[in-house]
């Protein structure tokens with residue numbers, strides 16, 4: 328009895344500490360973003376609401392020159408959204424088709440090819456960034472959404488997950504479909520995709536967040552402000568804000584940070600049910 | 612409504628397993644053929660070759676006289692019911708049944724009518740909007756049947772369709788399958804390892820052992836006139852009694868009992884005497900004596916189990932006798948038995964060939 332009381336207490340204490348530790352910076356950033364630049368400059372970080380919420384966020388989001396030289400935060404949010412969605416959807420489509428080929432078309436090299444794909448885990452973008460840049464630049468895709476997304480969408484992890492899932496689908500389902508005159512494409516669309524939908528949802532969500540948070544690749548390959556993603560915006564804003572010898576506009580940097588964290592948080596909150604389902608159960 | 616012929620059909624898997632060895636068979640229009648044999652004997656393989664799900668290594672298959680070796684499963688126009696039903700889990704019962712028709716480009720209104728008619732026949736019309744997960748085992752089984760029937764195929768193929776059901780349901784569905792098959796008149800192949808199921812369903816059955824057809828014929832033919840030891844021991848419940856024997860001095864020597872009335876049997880070859888439990892009866896002057904181990908009262912009759920005297924310990928010498936309901940023997944009792952010598956069978960132990 329008392330044993331379980333102390334246990335409950337200590338586990339909760341640990342969890343609460345962890346939660347404070349993780350969310351305090353976000354809280355401080357949010358509070359600070361609602362103050363005037365003078366307050367921040369004079370008094371440092373703020374722990375409670377100031378009166379400049381609408382002013383700051385309006386300027387950051389909608390006023391040209393309010394945050395960067397030209398591009399607004401809403402434009403950067405759109406860019407990030409395109410990157411996040413393109414990244415996630417691209418990964419799902421590519422890895423699903425790869426896994427489909429590997430599992431269902433028994434061609435000679437299926438197994439070695441799978442391991443080759445799997446080994447690309449050892450070659451993340453950071454390692455091959457120079458050649459990748461070279462290729463994308465050569466194709467004239469710098470500062471484009473295509474150039475931003477395509478080099479990132481091959482996914483060994485995704486292929487692996489789909490492969491494992493497809494292997495667990497009973498063989499008889501394929502056989503029944505063959506007798507029902509469903510060709511390979513029909514089988515994929517009518518049967519495998521619906522069966523994997525929770526799995527697809529889970530991968531989409533994870534990959535959206537990963538894509539949204541991409542840093543190095545967008546940093547290297549976007550040179551024009553209009554193609555900045557919001558994460559790159561955060562990096563660049565300090566340069567922009569401290570130029571010209573004016574008072575640094577730290578509240579805007581904080582506001583940008585908050586704006587950058589919001590969409591992934593919302594996606595995870597809204598889809599968390601699907602997400603958990605996708606990881607723990609499947610309809611087979 | 613179709614005929615199917617197999618000639619010299621062989622299957623070798625890539626790993627070298629020779630699962631089907633030279634099968635010849637003619638199946639006539641509307642027949643229900645049962646493939647029966649122990650697990651791993653190749654019955655599923657043979658069925659799946661008919662379906663087109665496995666390639667044919669050697670030999671030829673024809674449906675209605677047309678070679679189908681190279682025809683894709685869908686174009687063979689056969690329907691299969693799988694052991695685990697293989698229903699599409701994300702589709703409603705209606706969609707499950709309609710899927711094959713949709714893929715064959717049938718008009719929507721026709722599909723609707725056809726599915727409803729079939730569902731009615733199988734008494735699943737109330738479940739059409741449910742998903743398979745919301746159905747009981749028996750209902751899923753019906754849906755699986757419905758999916759096959761709705762297509763009006765040339766052949767029905769069943770691969771142990773009842774083995775996931777409980778005993779009572781199994782008997783019910785067995786009767787129903789037989790009835791439906793009669794009504795629809797569709798040529799069918801049914802695979803099972805359960806000899807009772809095989810006997811009750813089949814017009815003709817094929818007993819398969821290690822990829823070979825041991826014997827093919829009507830259930831009664833196989834029961835009363837098995838050609839091999841394997842068929843004799845596989846068909847019949849309770850099993851046929853088998854006692855090791857030798858032919859010496861013009862008599863059949865079984866344990867320390869000599870049975871007369873056999874001749875022209877090879878000497879010096881281990882033989883096996885086979886006799887069905889109903890062809891043995893307690894008799895005051897019987898030649899065999901057993902000590903009763905167990906009596907099972909089945910109501911209409913009773914089964915007496917016991918060990919035959921006069922055998923050394925490591926030879927099989929257990930015996931089962933089907934006696935009338937009146938038999939009131941107790942465990943431990945010694946009783947004398949008479950064999951109907953005319954109904955006894957004699958096999959070679961080495962090749963399994965039947966001699967008498």
Ligand SMILES: Nc1ncnc2c1ncn2[C@@H]1O[C@H](COP(=O)(O)OP(=O)(O)O)[C@@H](O)[C@H]1O
Nearest residue numbers: 624626628630649650651652653654655656657
């Ligand atoms: N895909 C396969 N690859 C290799 N060997 C197989 C395969 N399927 C079945 N076999 C072998 O073929 C034999 C017959 O199998 P199967 O037809 O499934 O038997 P049954 O249905 O009578 O139990 C078995 O020995 C089995 O191990």
Ligand SMILES: [Mg+2]
Nearest residue numbers: 654655656771
């Ligand atoms: Mg089988």
